[in-house]
Amino acid sequence: MEQCPVTQYEPVAEIGGGAYGTVYKARDSRSGKFVALKNVRVHRDEEGLPASTVREVALLKRLGRFDHPNIVRLYDVCATTRADREAKVTLVFEHVDQDLKTYLEKAPSPGLPAETVKVVTLWYRAPEVLLQSTYATPVDMWSTGCIFAEMFCRRPLFCGKSEVDQLGKIFDMTGLPAEEDWPEDVTLPRSAFTNRPPQLVTNFIPEIDDLGASLLLELLTFSPMKRISAFKALEHPYFLGQSPEV
Structure with a gap:
């Protein structure tokens, strides 16, 4: 990563922010086009930027090669040193x-049609992230499940006010996970939550059909090792018009 060309991008307005950074609408002084700048502060180690940051940037650049209309393109990556142990990645x-x-807010009642449905704030974070456990790519499948549900009812499925409250709202629907599925490398014990059984998905999302509910439960599986993968999700009966196995 090279020194960020600060003068090339002129911030116009703040678009949004979250736990991992702030996003600005900016103008590229060379082309005159608008871009989105995401500023993220990361801790540097002895070898420079964390491997996780380098991997994420490499993946975003690789996705850009597909030139897909539904994938936001990454144009540039810059890094500047803020302190001995901190850097800003843009x-x-x-x-x-x-x-x-915004798209869902503009959608008319009763929500998006089924064919459209088939194309990280706190509310979309996977349990392993909320528990500050180790995590990997299955977190994206959890977030996909949250968005999948929201496309039916046009509102977030789990609206927690804190990490603990968020987990409680998740367990209200999915039930308290089994003891063997609770991660060992966390400070919050399973006993901190009251035992509760899983509820019907339709109690929370009346608009969803049986196939959609079946897929959603696999996306919102507590254990990341048992959560459905993207490849398997695309093979789910929901997309094939088949009845779910019982």
């Missing part, structure tokens, strides 16, 4: 006029 993305939240 990701320069293609600017998109609206996000999924």
Whole structure:
């Protein structure tokens, strides 16, 4: 990563922010086009930027090679040193006029049609992230499940006010996980939550059908090792019009 060309991108307005950084709408002084700047602060180690940050950037660049209309493009990556142990990474993305939240707010009642449904705030974080356990790519499948549900009811499925409250709202639907599925490398014990059985998905999302509910439960599986993968999800009967196995 090279020194960030600060003068090339002129911030216009703040688009949003979260636990991992702030995003700005900016103008590229060379092309005159609008871009989205995501500024993220990361801790540097002896070898420079964390491996996780380098891997994420490499993946975003690789995705850009597909030139897919539904994938936001990464134009540039810059890193500047803020302190001995801290750096600021700026990701320069293609600017998109609206996000999924805005799109859903504009959607007429009763929500998106089934064929459209088939194409990280706190509310979309996987349990392993909320528990500050080790995590990997299955976290994205959890977030996909949350968005999948929201596309039916046009509102977030789990609206927690804190990590513990968020987990409680998840367990209200999925039930308290089994003891063997609770991660060992966390400070919050399973006993901190009251035991509760799983509820019917339709109690929370009346608009969803049986196949959709079946897929959602596999996406919102507590254990990341048991959670459905993207490849398997695409093979789910929901997309094939088949009845789920019982």
